[in-house]
Amino acid sequence: xxxxxxxxxxxxxxxxxxxxxxxxxxxxxxxxxxxxxxxxxxxxxxxxxxxxxxxxxxxxxxxxxxxxxxxxxxxxxxxxxxxxxxxxxxxxxxxxxxxxxxxxxxxxxxxxxxxxxxxxxxxxxxxxxxxxxxxxxxxxxxxxxxxxxxxxxxxxxxxxxxxxxxxxxxxxxxxxxxxxxxxxxxxxxxxxxxxxxxxxxxxxxxxxxxxxxxxxxxxxxxxxxxxxxxxxxxxxxxxxxxxxxxxxxxxxxxxxxxxxxxxxxxxxxxxxxxxxxxxxxxxxxxxxxxxxxxxxxxxxxxxxxxxxxxxxxxxxxxxxxxxx
Amino acid sequence: xxxxxxxxxxxxxxxxxxxxxxxxxxxxxxxxxxxxxxxxxxxxxxxxxxxxxxxxxxxxxxxxxxxxxxxxxxxxxxxxxxxxxxxxxxxxxxxxxxxxxxxxxxxxxxxxxxxxxxxxxxxxxxxxxxxxxxxxxxxxxxxxxxxxxxxxxxxxxxxxxxxxxxxxxxxxxxxxxxxxxxxxxxxxxxxxxxxxxxxxxxxxxxxxxxxxxxxxxxxxxxxxxxxxxxxxxxxxxxxxxxxxxxxxxxxxxxxxxxxxxxxxxxxxxxxxxxxxxxxxxxxxxxxxxxxxxxxxxxxxxx
Amino acid sequence: xxxxxxxxxxxxxxxxxxxxxxxxxxxxxxxxxxxxxxxxxxxxxxxxxxxxxxxxxxxxxxxxxxxxxxxxxxxxxxxxxxxxxxxxxxxxxxxxxxxxxxxxxxxxxxxxxxxxxxxxxxxxxxxxxxxxxxxxxxxxxxxxxxxxxxxxxxxxxxxxxxxxxxxxxxxxxxxxxxxxxxxxxxxxxxxxxxxxxxxxxxxxxxxxxxxxxxxxxxxxxxxxxxxxxxxxxxxxxxxxxxxxxxxxxxxxxxxxxxxxxxxxx
Numbered sequence: 001x002x003x004x005x006x007x008x009x010x011x012x013x014x015x016x017x018x019x020x021x022x023x024x025x026x027x028x029x030x031x032x033x034x035x036x037x038x039x040x041x042x043x044x045x046x047x048x049x050x051x052x053x054x055x056x057x058x059x060x061x062x063x064x065x066x067x068x069x070x071x072x073x074x075x076x077x078x079x080x081x082x083x084x085x086x087x088x089x090x091x092x093x094x095x096x097x098x099x100x101x102x103x104x105x106x107x108x109x110x111x112x113x114x115x116x117x118x119x120x121x122x123x124x125x126x127x128x129x130x131x132x133x134x135x136x137x138x139x140x141x142x143x144x145x146x147x148x149x150x151x152x153x154x155x156x157x158x159x160x161x162x163x164x165x166x167x168x169x170x171x172x173x174x175x176x177x178x179x180x181x182x183x184x185x186x187x188x189x190x191x192x193x194x195x196x197x198x199x200x201x202x203x204x205x206x207x208x209x210x211x212x213x214x215x216x217x218x219x220x221x222x223x224x225x226x227x228x229x230x231x232x233x234x235x236x237x238x239x240x241x242x243x244x245x246x247x248x249x250x251x252x253x254x255x256x257x258x259x260x261x262x263x264x265x266x267x268x269x270x271x272x273x274x275x276x277x278x279x280x281x282x283x284x285x286x287x288x289x290x291x292x293x294x295x296x297x298x299x300x301x302x303x304x305x306x307x308x309x310x311x312x313x314x315x316x317x318x319x320x321x322x323x324x
Numbered sequence: 325x326x327x328x329x330x331x332x333x334x335x336x337x338x339x340x341x342x343x344x345x346x347x348x349x350x351x352x353x354x355x356x357x358x359x360x361x362x363x364x365x366x367x368x369x370x371x372x373x374x375x376x377x378x379x380x381x382x383x384x385x386x387x388x389x390x391x392x393x394x395x396x397x398x399x400x401x402x403x404x405x406x407x408x409x410x411x412x413x414x415x416x417x418x419x420x421x422x423x424x425x426x427x428x429x430x431x432x433x434x435x436x437x438x439x440x441x442x443x444x445x446x447x448x449x450x451x452x453x454x455x456x457x458x459x460x461x462x463x464x465x466x467x468x469x470x471x472x473x474x475x476x477x478x479x480x481x482x483x484x485x486x487x488x489x490x491x492x493x494x495x496x497x498x499x500x501x502x503x504x505x506x507x508x509x510x511x512x513x514x515x516x517x518x519x520x521x522x523x524x525x526x527x528x529x530x531x532x533x534x535x536x537x538x539x540x541x542x543x544x545x546x547x548x549x550x551x552x553x554x555x556x557x558x559x560x561x562x563x564x565x566x567x568x569x570x571x572x573x574x575x576x577x578x579x580x581x582x583x584x585x586x587x588x589x590x591x592x593x594x595x596x597x598x599x600x601x602x603x604x605x606x607x608x609x610x611x612x613x614x615x616x617x618x619x620x621x622x623x624x625x626x
Numbered sequence: 627x628x629x630x631x632x633x634x635x636x637x638x639x640x641x642x643x644x645x646x647x648x649x650x651x652x653x654x655x656x657x658x659x660x661x662x663x664x665x666x667x668x669x670x671x672x673x674x675x676x677x678x679x680x681x682x683x684x685x686x687x688x689x690x691x692x693x694x695x696x697x698x699x700x701x702x703x704x705x706x707x708x709x710x711x712x713x714x715x716x717x718x719x720x721x722x723x724x725x726x727x728x729x730x731x732x733x734x735x736x737x738x739x740x741x742x743x744x745x746x747x748x749x750x751x752x753x754x755x756x757x758x759x760x761x762x763x764x765x766x767x768x769x770x771x772x773x774x775x776x777x778x779x780x781x782x783x784x785x786x787x788x789x790x791x792x793x794x795x796x797x798x799x800x801x802x803x804x805x806x807x808x809x810x811x812x813x814x815x816x817x818x819x820x821x822x823x824x825x826x827x828x829x830x831x832x833x834x835x836x837x838x839x840x841x842x843x844x845x846x847x848x849x850x851x852x853x854x855x856x857x858x859x860x861x862x863x864x865x866x867x868x869x870x871x872x873x874x875x876x877x878x879x880x881x882x883x884x885x886x887x888x889x890x891x
Contacts, residue, residue, distance in 0.1 A: 025562075051561065108581040174519055179522050185582065205735070214714065220677075221709075222727055268718075
C-alpha cells in the first residue's frame with residue numbers, strides 16, 4: 001500500500017478513536033478529556049478512563065472482528081449477502097440469554113456466558129445439519145440451516161418469554177439489543193483474549209479465501225484444502241461472533257456492509273482486504289456507538305439500530321454502484 | 325386530576341352529580357344508590373351504560389381489584405388477573421389470565437356484568453368485543469396517586485357502596501398527606517434502575533418516581549419523561565446519585581460489574597431494593613409504601 | 627508418465643450406474659490426449675478422478691508414481707494444473723492477480739510474493755498471449771480471453787501436466803483455434819496434456835491420442851485415425867457419419883454427420 005494511503009488510514013483510525021473519547025452522554029471539553037486521561041484525580045477521569053476508553057476500544061475490536069467475519073464468510077459461502085449472523089447465532093444467543101435470565105442464574109457474567117454458549121450451540125447444530133449424509137460442508141445447505149436453526153431458537157426463546165410470569169424474562173430481549181453501555185476494561189480484556197486467536201487464524205487463511213471465492217472445484221485444483229479451510233473459517237467466525245454477542249448483544253450490518261464498502265476502494269485479495277476491513281469495521285462501529293450516545297442524550301439508542309439505519313442506505317448505494 | 329368520569333343517574337335521581345372528592349356524611353344514607361343505568365365516560369373517552377349496582381365484576385387491573393376489596397365489594401369480584409395479589413382474599417377469585425392480552429373466552433365464561441380493563445391501546449379491541457357481547461367494559465388509568473380517589477369514587481358508585489368508597493378515599497388522603505415529606509432543597513438524588521443491561525430508568529410522572537418524590541427523594545432523571553429509556557453509565561456517574569433504587573425482580577447483579585464501579589453509590593453500596601406490589605400500583609397501601617421508602621432512603625444516605 | 631489411471635470404476639450414489647467402469651488412461655510428457663464421448667459418458671468424472679477430487683470405487687490413479695490420494699493438495703497442484711468447466715467470478719480481480727492465484731500452491735501462508743513468483747506470472751501471461759491485459763479486470767474479458775487467462779493461471783502453477791475440461795465450450799472458431807494452438811505449443815514445449823472436448827474434429831487435428839468413452843466404458847483408445855472410424859463413431863454417438871481425411875490420405879480424420887439420404891462417398 002502506498003505511503004500516503006497508509007498515512008491517511010492511520011489518521012482516519014486515530015480520528016475515530018478520538019471522536020469516540022470526545023463524544024458521549026456527558027458533554028466534556030477537550031481540555032477536560034485530556035486532563036482526565038492523564039491525571040487520575042481529574043474530575044472527568046472516571047468517565048474518560050473507566051467508561052469511555054474501554055468502550056471505544058471494545059467497539060473498535062468488535063466492529064473489526066465482525067467485519068472480518070463477514071468478509072471471510074462471503075468468500076467461503078460465495079454469497080455477497082453473507083453475514084456473521086447467518087449461522088443461526090442470534091437465535092442461539094437469544095435463547096441462552098433468556099434461559100439465564102429465566103432461571104435467575106447468579107453472577108454478573110451469567111447472561112453473557114449463557115449467550116456465548118447458546119450461540120456456539122446453535123452454530124454446532126447448523127454445522128451438523130450441513131454435513132448432509134456425512135458429506136463435506138455444503139455452503140448452500142449452510143445458509144439454509146442457519147436460517148432454519150436461527151428461527152427455531154428464536155421461536156423457543158419467544159415462547160419462554162411470553163409464557164413466563166417474570167417481568168425480567170419477558171423483557172429479556174432488551175439484553176440482546178445490547179450496546180456498549182456495559183463495557184469495562186474487564187470485558188474488553190476478555191473479548192480481546194477470545195478474539196486474538198480466531199483473527200490470527202483467519203489472517204493465515206487469507207490466501208485460501210481468495211481461492212475459495214472461485215468455487216470449491218477451482219480452489220481445490222489450485223491447491224486449497226477446501227474442507228479444512230471451511231472448518232477453520234466456520235469455527236473462527238462462530239467463536240468471534242459468539243464472543244461479540246456476549247460482549248455487546250446483536251449488532252447487524254457491520255459484517256455485511258463493511259467488506260463491500262472496502263472492496264470498492266481496495267483490492268479484493270484477502271491478505272490486504274482483511275486488515276483493511278478490520279480497521280474500517282472498527283471505525284464504523286466506533287462512530288455508530290458515538291451516534292447512539294449523542295443523538296438522544298442522556299438516553300442511548302441501541303447501537304444495532306444505528307448500524308441498520310446507516311448500513312441499509314450504504315448497502316443500497318453500493319449495490320447501485322456495482323450494478324451500473 | 326381525572327375529570328373524565330361523569331355520572332348521570334337516570335330518571336330517579338334527586339341530586340345533581342358531583343365529581344366525588346370529599347366525604348359527605350349525608351350521602352352515607354344514600355349508600356343504597358338508585359338501581360338503574362349509569363352512563364359512565366371511561367378514561368379512554370368511551371361512554372358506557374352500566375347497570376348499577378354491579379354484582380359480578382371482572383376486575384382485570386390489580387389496582388381496581390385492591391380497591392374493590394378495600395371498599396367491601398370483594399365478594400362481587402368474579403374474575404381477576406394473575407397479578408392481582410392483594411389482598412390475600414383475592415387469590416380465591418378465579419384467575420382469568422394475565423390481563424395484558426385479555427382472554428376473552430375466560431372473561432365471558434365468568435358471566436360478569438361489568439369488566440374493568442387497563443387503559444392501553446391493546447385493550448381497545450378487547451373492550452369493544454366485550455361490549456359487543458352485551459357487557460359493559462370500562463378502560464381505566466391506574467397509574468398515578470391522583471387516580472386513587474377518582475377510581476375509588478367510581479367503583480363506589482358502580483357497586484352501590486359510595487359511603488365505603490368515600491371513607492376509603494378520606495383515609496387515603498389523610499394518610500398520604502401525613503406520609504408525604506415536604507420538598508427539600510437537599511433531597512437525596514435517587515437513580516431508579518429498572519433494567520441493568522442495558523441500564524434503563526424511568527423519568528418524572530411515573531408511579532415509582534412519584535413515590536420517591538413524596539418520600540423525600542429526587543429522581544436522578546426527573547428531566548426526562550415518564551417512559552424514559554436506556555441511559556449510559558456515564559450520565560449516571562456524572563449526575564452522581566446518592567442511592568440506587570431497584571424494585572423486586574429488578575437488577576441486582578450490576579453492583580459487581582466493573583463498569584458500574586464508576587458510580588459512587590455503587591462503590592459505597594448505597595442500594596435500596598423494594599419488594600412488594602404496593603410499589604407497583606397506586607392504592608390504599610401507597611402511604612405505607614411511601615413511609616417505607618422514606619425510612620430506607622434515610623438509612624441509605626446516612 | 628505423469629498421471630496414470632488404471633481400471634478406474636466410479637459409482638455415484640449407492641445404487642447408481644457406474645459413471646466409469648474399468649477405464650485406464652495415461653498422460654505423458656509431450657503428448658496431448660483428447661477424451662471424447664457423448665454426454666454422460668463419464669468424461670468429467672474421469673477428470674475428477676484423475677485430479678483426486680473423487681475416490682474411485684475400484685482402480686488406482688498415480689501421479690508421479692504415487693497414489694493421488696497420498697499427495698497433499700498443495701503439492702498436487704504443483705504437479706497437475708486442472709481447468710474445470712465452471713468457475714464463478716464473485717469478486718473480480720485484475721488479470722495479473724488472477725494468474726497470481728496460480729502461485730499460491732508455491733506460497734506458504736506467511737510467505738510474501740517473491741521475485742520468482744512474479745517471474746512465473748509474467749512468463750505465464752506471455753505464453754498465453756494475455757500480457758497486454760494484465761491490468762484489466764477479469765470480468766471485462768471476452769470468453770476466449772478469459773479462457774487464456776485461466777490457462778495462464780494453471781501455467782503459473784508450473785505443473786508437469788495440464789488437464790482441461792471442455793476449454794472451448796461456447797468459444798467461436800478463432801478463439802477455439804487459438805486455444806488449441808496454444809495448448810499444442812505448451813505440450814510440444816514439454817507439458818503433458820489431457821483435454822476433454824466435444825469437438826471431435828479439433829481433437830483429431832491436435833491430439834496425439836484419443837480416448838473414446840461411452841456410458842462409462844472405454845470404447846476405443848489410440849491415434850485419431852484408429853479411433854475415428856465411421857463404424858465406431860456411428861455406433862457410439864448413434865448417428866451415421868462419414869470420416870473423410872483433411873490434408874491427404876494421411877491427414878487427420880474429420881467427422882461429418884450424415885443427413886437422411888446422404889451416404890459416405
